[in-house]
Amino acid sequence: MREFPxxxxxxxxxxxxxxxxxxxxxxxxxxxxxxxxESLIPKGVRPTTLTLREFAVLSAxxxxxxxxxxxxxxxxxxxxxxRIDRELQFHQAKMIEDTRQALLLIEFGGVLHLEFSRFTxxxxxxxxxxxxxMSTGHDLEKQAFISLRLIAVFFHYTDExxxxxxxxxxxxxxxxxxxxxxNRRAS
Numbered sequence: 001m002r003e004f005p006x007x008x009x010x011x012x013x014x015x016x017x018x019x020x021x022x023x024x025x026x027x028x029x030x031x032x033x034x035x036x037x038e039s040l041i042p043k044g045v046r047p048t049t050l051t052l053r054e055f056a057v058l059s060a061x062x063x064x065x066x067x068x069x070x071x072x073x074x075x076x077x078x079x080x081x082x083r084i085d086r087e088l089q090f091h092q093a094k095m096i097e098d099t100r101q102a103l104l105l106i107e108f109g110g111v112l113h114l115e116f117s118r119f120t121x122x123x124x125x126x127x128x129x130x131x132x133x134m135s136t137g138h139d140l141e142k143q144a145f146i147s148l149r150l151i152a153v154f155f156h157y158t159d160e161x162x163x164x165x166x167x168x169x170x171x172x173x174x175x176x177x178x179x180x181x182x183n184r185r186a187s
Contacts, residue, residue: 040120042076049088049096050103055081057103058148060120064127065152071165075152078159084151090181102144109134109141 037056047055062075062084075081088096107119113133122130134145156162163170 037120042082045082047082047085050085050100053107054100054103055085056120057107058084060127061103061106061131061148062152062156064124064131065149066156068165073156073159073161073165075156078156078161080152080156080159083155083159087155087181099148102148105141105144106130106134106148109137109144112138112141 037053040056040059041052042059045055046052050058059075059081062080066075066078066080068074088099110117110119110130110133115130117126119127119130131145134141136142157166160170
């Protein structure tokens, strides 16, 4: 049997090539969008920063994170995925890439638990179970889950439709100047 010695430089080149191939593969996987993904996106909505598949994963995720009591606004009522997607355009490329990678992990992370169905292909109970697994799973899963949940909850409760349910009467200054990054629902 012939051995192939791998020095430090060769190892680094091989590692970089492997990382490049994995990144390209994940980009290809997340860029495509099938009819099932389209069904998760509200009619007429097109993301501004994320790909259609990433937006579909985000829509399915926020729908499970924000499961309100009867009478409360839903993630769809507050246009949660759209507002998060629109907000990302005001952030640096690193933030956008981290969000994309977190969505990729949510969509295909079941493999870490020997479950081979995509997040968006599961029913509501299956999605909830997957999110529970992520919240108690590997550190990387926990970080992705906690970060996206924090963003979802923040944007949900900054929508005016949620304010009466939490006892918030609105800002004290009624005519504030609009910020450069505006996360309000598009009219």
